[in-house]
Amino acid sequence: MKDRENEGTLPGPAVFTAPHSRRLFLKGMGLAAGATAILPTVAVGQNADAETEEIPGLKILGRGEQKVTLKVNGASRTVAIEPRETLLNVLRTKLGLTGSKEVCDRGTCGCCTVLLDGASIVSCLMLAIDAVGHEVTTIEGVADDPKNAALIDAFCEHDAAQCGYCIPGIVVRSSALLDENPAPTAEEIRQGLSGNICRCGTYTKIFDAVGSVSKGGRT
């Protein structure tokens, strides 16, 4: 997904023309802080027990960074992660997929909703390392899927977004809801979206948007 903050070049003095943004600045800060934080943990992860002990039925990974391959939006992505990193964190900061939003980071708001093997889940309450071997689809992948075109158009036509920060998670969840139940009733839509919070409160328009593509209206 294109990083909107980096589109175009700012006019003015040369000093401002370098591609910089709040996001890149924060990323840089994160890398600088991360580099010092990771070194000791790698050493701990490669402890003697982890390297030598063979226990049937148990794969010991340690705690350091390790290269894993995640299948995201149909592509295999190899990335170095620590076991403690959440899927949301890896998607956003290591794979550049910033459509999934971190809001509550406790599984309450639904803004980080992604599909795991087609089922909608909250990526903030899943370790990225647990996603190995599974298929992850983020809002970027959901948006590119032609079957969701009418759903996304409906969100625009119903003016369902105010600030819009919750909308990626709601679109992902709505897509899964329509997969589970192609013709949900108004009550089923409300219950189906009960794991997504919109603090602007545009719920009625969101429910109308999803309702307009139910009953087979989705392309």
Added chain:
Amino acid sequence: MKAFDYAIASNESGALAALERGYRPKASGIDLLDLLKERTAAPDSLVSIADIATLKGIREEDGGIAIGALATLEETGAHAGIRKHFHALAEAAAEAATPQIRARATVGGNICQRPRCWYFRSADFNCLKKGGPTCYAVEGENSFHAVFGNGPCHITHPSNIAPALVAFGAEIVTVAPEDGGRTIRAADFFMLPEDGGIMKENVLKKDELVTEIRLPAAVAGQKSGYVELREKQSFDWPLVSCVAAFNGTKWTIVLGHVAPTPWRAKGSESLLGKAAAITPEIAEKAAAASDRGAKPMSQNAWRLKLVRAAVRRALLLADGKEID
């Protein structure tokens, strides 16, 4: 969160080997990640049990139903046999949390999750449950704490499905390295603070793993109702829940979210006797007796009104009657 060593078990013996080495078990990690982020828990090592095939799925066998520890709340709530014979359990599973959480949260994790007490969950309070000197709820904000039980820790048990498991006489099956494991009645699985359940909420040992939950064979005339009262009807933690289950001869009434364990409303049970049919009058009388033995704290007596409403409605629903 603090870094931890990670291991992935592909079978039960691999998981037990890790537990013997001090690893803590993790299924989907829904509750655990919350605890790790808040630093309420900071284990040195975790073993994922999420890939162990023998812990997955729901099987109907010997007339009963065996729910694998890794079966999700979504699977449990949608299972035809559970919906038919153990309706209150299906409802409790289907109403827990959010669709996104029910898709991954497991029944094993649901019964083993830690309480939601805000003093326990906050790193700023070294409460009894964390080995500290006092229960801060006693002198503090206790609107949502226990209205039954003797303390000294006043949590309410957070599991949505636990009251139904107690009401239906379910058994919890475990494996352990030393004695091979055991079968524990759900009623004996959850532990009151006064019985040693301060630092933990159940009888599991450190190296013991829940493998499945067994529901007994359904009997003729079995029926049940489930009511959950919350501040808002979409995603929220229940203020009070109630399972009313009739097993053909007698009623069992179990309350949730009001005590450190699922809580039998024995006053209601003895009043109901062997009456199979529930009239609004019987439901009202049983509800009035539901708060026998209650010990509300300074701010939470209001929840006893909800207890009475939940018992009345659960009984009427169990008998197929309309509720207001």
